[in-house]
């Protein structure tokens with residue numbers, strides 16, 4: 372009897388949700404052949420097992436080892452195309468997730484892989500940058516800088532040696548899209564980096580991967596080796612090669628100058644800009660440092676044209692955004708949608724509302740430096756301009772939902788403490804300010820806070836915002852000040868004396 376092909380995600384989050392147990396339990400079952408895919412990002416349904424049917428894939432959710440007989444019998448499955456969480460998304464960058472085997476180069480190619488690179492090879496470097504300008508793509512890592520401008524600077528800077536560096540130091544709490552990309556579709560990232568190399572004339576690339584992502588680093592190393600063996604790096608008549616470098620676990624190494632310091636073997640400390648890395652980066656040479664998702668977005672843009680990308684999203688935020696929903700929601704997971712949906716829409720339609728028994732208190736977008744939104748502000752559209760207008764950041768698209776049992780004072784203290792721990796120490800407002808801020812919040816936490824402490828916290832916040840050298844210190848006051856603004860009753864105060 373021909374074994375039935377069953378598809379099971381091998382993503383770290385899916386394995387944590389039980390996929391690994393299933394794989395172990397079913398390893399020797401002769402009636403099935405287990406194919407390890409990436410995850411579709413519907414982590415609330417994991418472990419999810421799929422099989423082919425004449426009408427497309429069917430899936431079984433939250434599977435236990437003894438569910439195998441009914442899956443083999445084809446009983447109780449749901450059509451994947453009809454899962455509302457997936458049905459309502461527009462997947463371009465994450466189009467292969469749950470479908471292909473991540474490390475199967477032929478599968479990547481058969482689903483359109485390397486078409487973007489082929490298109491780039493048919494264009495002059497100037498024309499590639501022009502396509503990027505038309506696309507309206509902004510960096511997906513946090514700063515949201517127009518990608519083409521950075522590329523143009525690197526391209527026009529004369530140098531025999533140039534570099535492409537993928538920033539895979541994804542450190543924001545509640546974000547995991549970079550990890551998913553590296554584990555789940557590594558050739559897409561490689562292709563994006565090669566397109567960039569072609570545009571600026573770089574011959575060497577590095578993937579700076581955070582220490583906490585061992586499976587992602589392994590997947591990338593394997594995929595790079597496979598690409599090398601398939602001579603993919605030599606396709607452009609000039610040498611290009613790629614290497615994975617593991618970071619030492621510092622949050623601030625997500626900042627490009629600190630990342631480059633670390634890549635060169637020094638302590639990851641932020642440097643003042645200019646010069647910008649596009650002019651003088653790694654070893655003083657022109658370097659493009661971009662986030663993993665930025666590179667992963669490029670193959671589709673080159674394959675389909677900049678105008679296609681610009682047709683998605685909003686005026687100032689073109690394309691789609693990978694949002695990662697976590698915290699006290701019913702349906703945590705990754706969704707890819709065009710910019711412009713409201714935060715409320717995303718939470719209701721994809722997050723599925725609050726977890727059973729939980730009531731919403733606040734939502735934080737953009738990691739530990741992101742502002743807190745109370746329920747009344749959830750109608751903000753998810754796009755760079757609306758968030759900037761609200762004094763918030765979209766960051767890396769992490770959305771964490773807190774319930775009414777969360778203490779805002781504890782949360783504020785946690786974030787300030789995070790900054791104090793992760794500060795690189797280069798500038799005083801962040802190095803000293805974060806420690807003083809933590810002390811004040813600890814006073815408030817212990818019930819000893821005074822009204823003057825809140826004024827002090829506000830002054831300190833303004834100083835950190837305006838005088839810090841990088842976003843870690845500059846953004847650190849936002850979660851604290853928005854917690855005080857929206858939940859003032861929790862900051863128990865007593866008059867001095």
Ligand code: SF4
Nearest residue numbers: 795797798801841844
């Ligand atoms: S803001 Fe903090 S992390 Fe950034 S340079 Fe200053 S001390 Fe370093």
